[in-house]
Amino acid sequence: MLKSCLVVALVLVGLCFAAKLNAAESGSEAPAKTTPVKKVLIIGLDGTRLDTLLLADAPRLHQLIADGTLAETRILGTRYRKNDTISGPGWSSNLTGVWADKHGVQDNNVAVNRLKEYPHFFQRLKETRPDAYTISIADWHPIPEFIVSGADFNLNTKQYGSKTYDEADRVTAAVASRLLAVTDPTAMFVYFGNIDHTGHTFGFHPTVPQYKAEIEKVDKLVGEVLDAVKNRQTYKDEDWLVLVTTDHGGKGKGHSNGQQVPEILTGFLIVSGPAAEKGRPADPVFIVDLVPTALAHLGVPIKPEWKLDGHAVGLKELKGTPAE
Numbered sequence: 001m002l003k004s005c006l007v008v009a010l011v012l013v014g015l016c017f018a019a020k021l022n023a024a025e026s027g028s029e030a031p032a033k034t035t036p037v038k039k040v041l042i043i044g045l046d047g048t049r050l051d052t053l054l055l056a057d058a059p060r061l062h063q064l065i066a067d068g069t070l071a072e073t074r075i076l077g078t079r080y081r082k083n084d085t086i087s088g089p090g091w092s093s094n095l096t097g098v099w100a101d102k103h104g105v106q107d108n109n110v111a112v113n114r115l116k117e118y119p120h121f122f123q124r125l126k127e128t129r130p131d132a133y134t135i136s137i138a139d140w141h142p143i144p145e146f147i148v149s150g151a152d153f154n155l156n157t158k159q160y161g162s163k164t165y166d167e168a169d170r171v172t173a174a175v176a177s178r179l180l181a182v183t184d185p186t187a188m189f190v191y192f193g194n195i196d197h198t199g200h201t202f203g204f205h206p207t208v209p210q211y212k213a214e215i216e217k218v219d220k221l222v223g224e225v226l227d228a229v230k231n232r233q234t235y236k237d238e239d240w241l242v243l244v245t246t247d248h249g250g251k252g253k254g255h256s257n258g259q260q261v262p263e264i265l266t267g268f269l270i271v272s273g274p275a276a277e278k279g280r281p282a283d284p285v286f287i288v289d290l291v292p293t294a295l296a297h298l299g300v301p302i303k304p305e306w307k308l309d310g311h312a313v314g315l316k317e318l319k320g321t322p323a324e
């Protein structure tokens, strides 16, 4: 397994070097300005139950919660609730900001979609700010294959010899950390798949030791990525918003057909960093609120023709903004 990490690492040294040159050429590493440069890191934790996350020994995720907003989220909206409660629709809704009746991903056959019409938010960001540098690193293949668009760097870490999600998650953290050191991302999505895999094997519940232990293990990987953000040479001139989300919960050893099951329908959103409000919102929060929140932080005006279903949450600058 170390061998596969090494192969990925070697491949990336070359890619990172090229990306660094591009960043330097496009002038995105300009001298420090008085206003910090706004950036977004989205961490996706597949199949993670909030109750278990809160009980786990997960100091890095708990610190993000302490430094921001923690919202319980709903993985289905009110207008449309017919899609399956699994990763395909879950990550499509999270990353496009619209529900499944629009993006068209009803189950894990993600090839069937309307993602061209309702694309990943990287594409919206790049439409508005072509200079933005966008990175997605994930080990569940439909994300890089079908859901991501508008990415300058789009990697499936399970593709490069990682046989398990456990191994691929570690490669994901290592690659993300390296890219944070040598490129200049505006928005970055880092996804970990093994919590969900562990839930399917042992059960999704706070009393399942393996499930809780896996959240604790991934917390360390999240910490690795957060350290890489803080170790950036330009960190003091940057304003990072860190968003952590999931796509569904779980009950027993599954989460399919959970349209009526609270343990499956409940997710969470952490909005953390200097720009974040502290506390827990009173209004309901939905997984489609992730994209408007990221775009609001980056100063991207949301166009009505995008038909986004969510609204930004947990940011200081939004105080008093009514929910739709």
Ligand SMILES: [Zn+2]
Pocket (backbone or CB within 6 Å): 046, 047, 086, 087, 088, 090, 196, 247, 248
């Ligand atoms: Zn999932």
